Amino acid sequence: MQVKRRLAYYINSLQNQLCGMFLPGGYQEPINQRIYRCLVKWCDAMATHLGHRYEFLDLKFMAGGANIIQINDPKVARKYDAFLRPLPGYNPDLHNIAPFLEFALAGKTIIQQGDVVPLFTAIDRFQDVRHIFCLPYQIPCAGNFRRQGIDKINLGEYQLYGDLNARRAALNGPIIVETQLNPLGGFLQINLGDPAVADELTRNNFKQVNFSPRRAGEYFPYPGGDTVEIYFPKSIYPFGILGMSGQKIICFASSGLSGRIGNTLEGITLIMSDGFSAEEAMVLDEGFDVFQMINPMKDDHAFTCTNEELLDRVLAFTYDQMLLDTAASVNNPVNGPALGGDMREWPLNRDLLNQVEIDYGIRGSGLDYADIFPVRLRRSQIRSILIVAVPKNPQ
Secondary structure (H helix, E strand, O other): OOOOOOOEEEEOOOOOEEOOOOOOOOOOOOHHHOOEEEEEEEOHHHHHHHOOOEEEEEEEEEOOOOOEEEEOOHHHHHHHHHHHOOOOOOOOOOOOOHHHEEEEEEOEEEEEOOEEOOHHHHHHHOOOHHHOEOOOOOEEEEEEEOOEEEEEEOOOHHHHHHOHHHHHHOOOOOEEEEOEEOOOOEEEEOOOOOHHHHHHHHHOOOEEOOOOOOOOOEEEEOOOOOEEEEOOOEOOEOOEEEEEEOOEEEEEEOOOEOOOEOEOHHHHHHHHHHHOOOOEEEEEEOOOOOOOOOOOEOOOOOEOOOHHHHHHHHHHHHHHHHHHHHHHHHHOOOOHHHHOOOHHHOOOOHHHHHHHHHHHHHHHOOOOOOOOOOOOOOOOOOOOOOOOOOOOOOO
């Protein structure tokens, strides 16, 4: 089965449910059919019984608002059942661990139980193939998709997205890409004889050859123009990684510029396995503005803010961004037919953003946050998790 796991998480807080937009007409994650490798944080009572607070587990989430989370591995589930039975609120028939979790966070697994997940398996979890392969961007084409005229396309994205075998084959050599596409509700055609197409491929650092490509970045148009054989290089992105070694949580924010400077998926996997000795690791995102280390050090190596000051500044930023995003949602209601134009009235936002406003009035009003973020966060509607470092217990 082709698996396309998106970042998802459950937080036992205001919403007490699995976070997801699930907009009508949008991508619907088949939660009931998936097993999610998650970093979990146990509540105090369970952590006391287990002797640890954090770990990675394979979990099943029950969709439909049931708020049931189960451990997938039967042996592990039986072991944990013994710890959970004495705790108030545990139902041994449902084996539901949700009431005992502070959060469960799922990403795209690259290291599991000390073993590096093979790349040909790891890429199944990446819905955006541009994070794996360097595709020729903005290639001229003609056609339409869903009643909209299309004049630019990322060459190969359609095939790699929809064909798992093509995606795996492209890891180690060239693949054949059709130039006439028939997506549901559309038709697109790339004219390989058009000089503008060749020019754009050259600008994307792809070189035309007169034989089957042997190196990444080469392409060979087949006679007739209906297909092209192309060898995609590995893509470079500023990946954000979360992992564990023992009970140590490892946060790795890889810097760089998408497609130009940074690490490949293979590279960051080696850094986590060989450099940090991670026993578990997952990719959270591929954007430098999404996952980053904040709270820079001063000249004397002291941190700029205490954890409490840092949280207050993040709150101030969140409030300001909320105002900007709310105005944008009203002026440009992209989800209007489904939810209405004001994002503060969306079901997942209503209680959460009201609480942000209350907290801001108490703690964050007027605070400056310009110095704590290396890159300003600009992606609306990110459900954020802030991991705060604390001093080691001297005992």
